[in-house]
Amino acid sequence: MGYYIRVLGIEDPVIYIDELRQLLAADGLVAEFELDPNETSDKWTVLDILNGKGEPLVQLERNPVIEGELGQEEIDEFKEDIQDCKPKSAAKWLTNYFDKIKVIYAFQTLNAAFEEGNFEIITAIKEGIWNKTKGILQADHEGFSNEDGYHILWQFSDDVSGHWSCAVRNRLGKWDRFVMDLGDLTQRQEFKAGKVPAKTKRL
Numbered sequence: 001m002g003y004y005i006r007v008l009g010i011e012d013p014v015i016y017i018d019e020l021r022q023l024l025a026a027d028g029l030v031a032e033f034e035l036d037p038n039e040t041s042d043k044w045t046v047l048d049i050l051n052g053k054g055e056p057l058v059q060l061e062r063n064p065v066i067e068g069e070l071g072q073e074e075i076d077e078f079k080e081d082i083q084d085c086k087p088k089s090a091a092k093w094l095t096n097y098f099d100k101i102k103v104i105y106a107f108q109t110l111n112a113a114f115e116e117g118n119f120e121i122i123t124a125i126k127e128g129i130w131n132k133t134k135g136i137l138q139a140d141h142e143g144f145s146n147e148d149g150y151h152i153l154w155q156f157s158d159d160v161s162g163h164w165s166c167a168v169r170n171r172l173g174k175w176d177r178f179v180m181d182l183g184d185l186t187q188r189q190e191f192k193a194g195k196v197p198a199k200t201k202r203l
């Protein structure tokens with residue numbers, strides 16, 4: 001099972017394949033799109049995305065959140081999975097927010113996705129879809145973002161490191177934003193407690 005990145009949208013507009021090509025072209029990027037012969041460019045459920053050399057990068061699935069369908073099953077699983085995650089304030093916010101989600105775009109990345117230049121293609125498509133559907137982002141073994149793309153829930157492995165743009169809910173229900181060092185154990189504990197870590201750069 002591959003590494004997944006997801007856009008959880010609160011709007012569900014039609015997204016044409018030509019739109020995806022155009023947003024890539026705006027960034028000087030090129031990709032190929034393959035879909036099932038029984039589907040059309042405006043009513044697709046699965047897209048295989050390849051780079052300009054024809055190397056498969058990602059399989060993109062579109063799953064509406066409908067009772068009895070995969071999209072709703074994923075939402076229900078997320079609700080269950082995050083109950084013991086921290087900060088508790090973020091888990092509570094997400095639990096309520098999930099009820100707004102209308103569609104999930106799931107990017108299953110393949111090995112070539114992480115080779116030079118290829119992940120830029122995935123990022124551009126993800127951001128283009130996110131701009132149209134609004135909502136939040138999720139990545140396996142990382143966690144969820146808020147509506148502005150700041151990371152709000154800790155689901156990283158213990159050996160994670162690097163700097164990350166994060167946010168926590170304050171007493172007024174607003175998001176306090178900052179850049180934290182994921183490998184700093186003190187900052188990690190403060191973030192999980194729902195606090196802005198003392199040694200961070202506020203945004």
